[in-house]
Amino acid sequence: MPRRILVIDDETGIRKSFMLAFEDTPYEVQTAESGEKGIAMAKKSKYDLAFLDLKMPGMNGVETLRELRKMDRDVPIYIITAFHQEFFDQLKKAKEDKLDFELLQKPVDSEKLVAIVRAIFEGSARY
Amino acid sequence: MYLLRLYIAGQTAKAQKAIKDLEALLDEYCKGEYSFEIIDIMENPQLATYDQIIVTPTIIKLLPPPIARITGEFNDKNRAKEALGL
Numbered sequence: 001m002p003r004r005i006l007v008i009d010d011e012t013g014i015r016k017s018f019m020l021a022f023e024d025t026p027y028e029v030q031t032a033e034s035g036e037k038g039i040a041m042a043k044k045s046k047y048d049l050a051f052l053d054l055k056m057p058g059m060n061g062v063e064t065l066r067e068l069r070k071m072d073r074d075v076p077i078y079i080i081t082a083f084h085q086e087f088f089d090q091l092k093k094a095k096e097d098k099l100d101f102e103l104l105q106k107p108v109d110s111e112k113l114v115a116i117v118r119a120i121f122e123g124s125a126r127y
Numbered sequence: 128m129y130l131l132r133l134y135i136a137g138q139t140a141k142a143q144k145a146i147k148d149l150e151a152l153l154d155e156y157c158k159g160e161y162s163f164e165i166i167d168i169m170e171n172p173q174l175a176t177y178d179q180i181i182v183t184p185t186i187i188k189l190l191p192p193p194i195a196r197i198t199g200e201f202n203d204k205n206r207a208k209e210a211l212g213l
Contacts, residue, residue: 083176084172088172091136091137091169092169102182104181104182105180116181119198123206124201124203124206124210125197125199127182
């Protein structure tokens with residue numbers, strides 16, 4: 001059974017870049033264009049890893065993270081965002097609320113993305 | 128002398144584990160000849176950009192060259208040592 005990755009991002013280009021990056025890997029990527037749809041998918045299926053855009057219309061990344069964490073406290077969740085202070089204020093609040101997540105910088109290079117996912121699943125690795 | 132930085136996203140239990148794993152790694156392979164800093168990306172994003180960090184957690188080895196960045200779990204010391212080039 002391949003490891004399954006859920007990507008939630010409203011940008012079509014980002015979702016496509018994830019699909020392309022992992023098409024020749026042992027990992028299976030499924031995508032959702034909104035937090036609401038991503039949560040519905042996570043309710044139906046179990047994922048081994050999730051990537052979540054911070055800024056989305058409708059449910060934003062932090063609201064989606066809160067719902068995903070109610071379902072699964074342990075699955076690794078990476079918030080995709082630019083590394084700028086202005087984006088971190090709402091994430092700091094989420095950390096204060098003990099919501100567990102890691103950060104991935106946007107934009108995402110495909111080769112590095114695959115290396116990072118391999119490291120997440122298989123142990124530490126260079127990127 | 129080894130110089131490293133560990134980038135984390137907030138002071139969480141996972142971050143504390145990464146710190147402990149890094150200390151164990153350095154104690155075993157660098158025999159006290161090291162210095163490392165812990166950087167919270169949410170407090171210091173500028174330094175993360177300067178060091179070309181794209182994901183948390185990341186260990187970056189700045190000295191001796193070449194620079195190396197690793198992510199993932201750091202509890203497999205042999206694997207982390209090889210990846211960092213210690």
